[in-house]
Amino acid sequence: MKNRAIEKHFNLLDYALSSLWRRKLKNMGIITVFAVVIFLVASFQILTSSLTETAERMLAQTPEIVIQKMSAGRQESIPLAYLDRLDGIFGIRAAVPRVWGYYFDETSGANYTVMAADRSLMPEGKNLEMAIEGDFPAAGQGEAALGREVAANLKLAGRRTFSLFRPDLSLKSFRVSGIFAESTDLLTADLIVTGLDEGRDLFAIPENLATDLLLYVANPGEISTIAKKIAARLPDTRVLTRPQIHKTYKVVFGWRSGFASICLLTALAAFAILAWDKASGLSAEEKREIGILKILGWQTADILVLRFWESLAVSGLAFLGGCTAAYLHILFLEGSLFRPVLLGWSVIHPSLKIVPVFAAGDLLLIFTLSVLPYLAATVIPAWRGSTIPPDAAIK
Amino acid sequence: MRPAQILALVIFLLLTLDAALYCHVRLERLPRQRSAADLNDIVTAGLGLTDLCLATEARYTRHPAVSDPMAPFMDHPGAIEHFPTGSFWAVPKDRYL
Numbered sequence: 001m002k003n004r005a006i007e008k009h010f011n012l013l014d015y016a017l018s019s020l021w022r023r024k025l026k027n028m029g030i031i032t033v034f035a036v037v038i039f040l041v042a043s044f045q046i047l048t049s050s051l052t053e054t055a056e057r058m059l060a061q062t063p064e065i066v067i068q069k070m071s072a073g074r075q076e077s078i079p080l081a082y083l084d085r086l087d088g089i090f091g092i093r094a095a096v097p098r099v100w101g102y103y104f105d106e107t108s109g110a111n112y113t114v115m116a117a118d119r120s121l122m123p124e125g126k127n128l129e130m131a132i133e134g135d136f137p138a139a140g141q142g143e144a145a146l147g148r149e150v151a152a153n154l155k156l157a158g159r160r161t162f163s164l165f166r167p168d169l170s171l172k173s174f175r176v177s178g179i180f181a182e183s184t185d186l187l188t189a190d191l192i193v194t195g196l197d198e199g200r201d202l203f204a205i206p207e208n209l210a211t212d213l214l215l216y217v218a219n220p221g222e223i224s225t226i227a228k229k230i231a232a233r234l235p236d237t238r239v240l241t242r243p244q245i246h247k248t249y250k251v252v253f254g255w256r257s258g259f260a261s262i263c264l265l266t267a268l269a270a271f272a273i274l275a276w277d278k279a280s281g282l283s284a285e286e287k288r289e290i291g292i293l294k295i296l297g298w299q300t301a302d303i304l305v306l307r308f309w310e311s312l313a314v315s316g317l318a319f320l321g322g323c324t325a326a327y328l329h330i331l332f333l334e335g336s337l338f339r340p341v342l343l344g345w346s347v348i349h350p351s352l353k354i355v356p357v358f359a360a361g362d363l364l365l366i367f368t369l370s371v372l373p374y375l376a377a378t379v380i381p382a383w384r385g386s387t388i389p390p391d392a393a394i395k
Numbered sequence: 396m397r398p399a400q401i402l403a404l405v406i407f408l409l410l411t412l413d414a415a416l417y418c419h420v421r422l423e424r425l426p427r428q429r430s431a432a433d434l435n436d437i438v439t440a441g442l443g444l445t446d447l448c449l450a451t452e453a454r455y456t457r458h459p460a461v462s463d464p465m466a467p468f469m470d471h472p473g474a475i476e477h478f479p480t481g482s483f484w485a486v487p488k489d490r491y492l
Contacts, residue, residue: 010399017398055447057432059460061440066461073465098443102454111451113458115442124440131434131441147448183431184438189448190457212461214443238463245445245460252459252484259482313402320409327416331424344479346452355424 009309012302016309019289031318034274037267038322038370039329042358044263045366046326047335047342048253049357055249058187061124064223065215066240067230075238077209082234086215089229093218096121097210099199103164103192108153110347114164114192116199123216131188134178139195143177149189149348151179164192167204174198182351189350259341271370275377282385294390300383307382308375315371323358323366330356450480459484 020027069078083095098117105112119125119136128136137143146154154162156176163171180188200207217226223241231239254260282290290303329335334352335342343349438444446458455462456478463469464486467476 010397013399013402014397017402021398051447051449058435058447059439059445061436062445062460063443066443066445068461073463074469075463096443102457111457113448113451117443119441122441122443124437127437128441131438180438181434183427184434186447186449187435187438187444190451191442191448193442240445240461248460249447254485260485262482317402317405320406320413324409324413324416327413331416331420338483341479342483343450344452344456344481344483346450346480348448348451350448352449353424355420355428 009305012306013309013313016306017313019306020310020313027314030274031314031321033270034315034318034370034374035322035325037270038319038366039325040263041267041369042323042326042362042366043329043335043337044260045362046330046356046358047338048260049359049362050330050354051253052249053357054186054354056246059245059249062242062245063214064217064220064242065227065230066245067213067215067234068211068238068240070236070238077205077211078213078237080208080210082213082237085233086230089226089233091217091219091222091226092215094121094123094216096214096216097196098212098214099196099203099205100211101203103202105153108347110150110153111190112150112153112192112348113190114194114199114202116194116196117214118196122214129178131181131184132178133181134176137177137194137198140197141195142173142175142198144174144192144194144198145178145180146176146193147180147188147191148182148185149350150192151176153348164202166202172198172202185350186352186354190348259338271373275373282381287385287388290385290388291390291392294386300386303386304379304382307378307386311375311378315374319367319371322370323363327356327358330354450483452480453478456480456484 067078067082068075069082070076078097080097083097086092086095096117098115100113100115100117103112103114104110118139119128132145134145135143137145156162160176161173162176163173166172174192174194180191194202199205205211215226215230217223220242223243227239227241231237293303329337334354339349339352445460448457450456453467455466467478467481468474
């Protein structure tokens with residue numbers, strides 16, 4: 001009995017597939033459009049999940065507290081005297097002034113990030129050589145370590161020196177002490193790291209000022225409390241904590257970002273058109289087919305099962321194909337379809353060799369948004385068609 | 396071959412491809428990622444980095460974690476956000492003390 005029921009379903013599936021194959025042009029078109037819609041949504045979901053996970057992993061050791069001075073709604077250099085005003089706040093292990101900023105290279109149109117700090121005060125500062133092919137720039141020697149993309153953009157071609165413009169357009173020369181390792185590209189591609197004095201000289205920042213202050217606390221559980229005390233003592237500053245920095249990357253690549261909304265809306269619009277086409281009724285040919293089947297002795301339930309298998313085959317193939325293509329797109333093509341939007345007018349293009357993250361929840365969400373509504377959309381016309389009297393259907 | 400068997404074969408091939416991709420990630424990409432993790436931690440801690448180097452065209456997409464949410468609109472009164480990458484990033488909420 002059980003075998004007969006299974007055999008019946010196999011026969012119905014065979015018939016459904018033959019029926020799909022008879023109208024192969026139309027059905028291939030539906031599968032392709034459906035797969036493209038799923039590919040688009042799944043690609044975006046994988047890319048954003050992967051970027052969020054990458055940020056969380058790579059920025060685990062980010063400073064515990066960052067203090068920026070604000071004036072008229074903009075960030076400006078912070079006086080080093082502010083460090084004295086932090087005296088008496090228990091739990092601060094170290095406070096490090098840092099000078100950093102952006103340098104626009106007019107020749108290539110690239111933006112570099114110039115970073116200058118006293119490495120002896122930084123955690124892991126003494127190990128930085130491990131991440132550099134060459135040496136870390138010695139303080140006061142006019143040296144700089146470059147990210148790989150910066151080195152490529154400066155077109156050094158074997159030269160060890162390069163120059164950048166100070167604000168007064170005089171030239172500041174640097175000697176390249178090393179290049180950051182390729183595996184750190186996602187952090188260092190646009191970096192020019194140099195000594196504190198060289199950074200001040202390049203940006204013409206006086207010795208009593210820094211761009212921001214980095215604070216390290218003894219007990220990570222007290223970060224929030226210490227940050228609140230700092231905010232109360234230095235009301236003209238913005239105090240950022242490590243959990244807040246991590247939180248930023250949890251939300252910036254979300255469904256609410258503009259491009260994601262466009263992708264989602266496009267996908268939904270395409271799907272709505274597809275579902276509408278299905279739900280709006282059967283063609284005369286399909287009605288005639290149902291009429292003939294009923295005359296041959298098929299029951300309404302058989303026809304509903306037949307339509308179910310047809311829809312499941314179409315949506316299942318589109319789902320599998322779309323998701324597989326999306327995974328390939330992120331894994332081997334580094335999300336090339338979204339890269340122009342992700343990078344915009346950036347001249348520096350760090351490699352995006354990320355490990356795709358595709359959680360079961362994401363898979364289920366895309367399945368629920370695509371396959372289930374398609375199955376539901378085909379039920380109504382199938383039921384309407386299968387209840388038509390056979391003689392009326394074939395007239 | 397019955398049509399159902401052809402469908403099963405196609406699905407099997409797709410699932411095999413998926414399994415191969417998964418194995419590639421587990422055996423090739425993840426070990427490489429793990430070996431680079433220590434270096435990345437050293438760079439992040441040693442330089443005090445707060446952001447990934449993804450988009451370098453605007454300071455608020457190069458360093459979203461330490462940029463003001465108003466930064467895209469600060470060029471002049473009534474300025475609109477015009478960098479393409481701005482459309483990829485959602486505005487972080489409740490970040491400041």
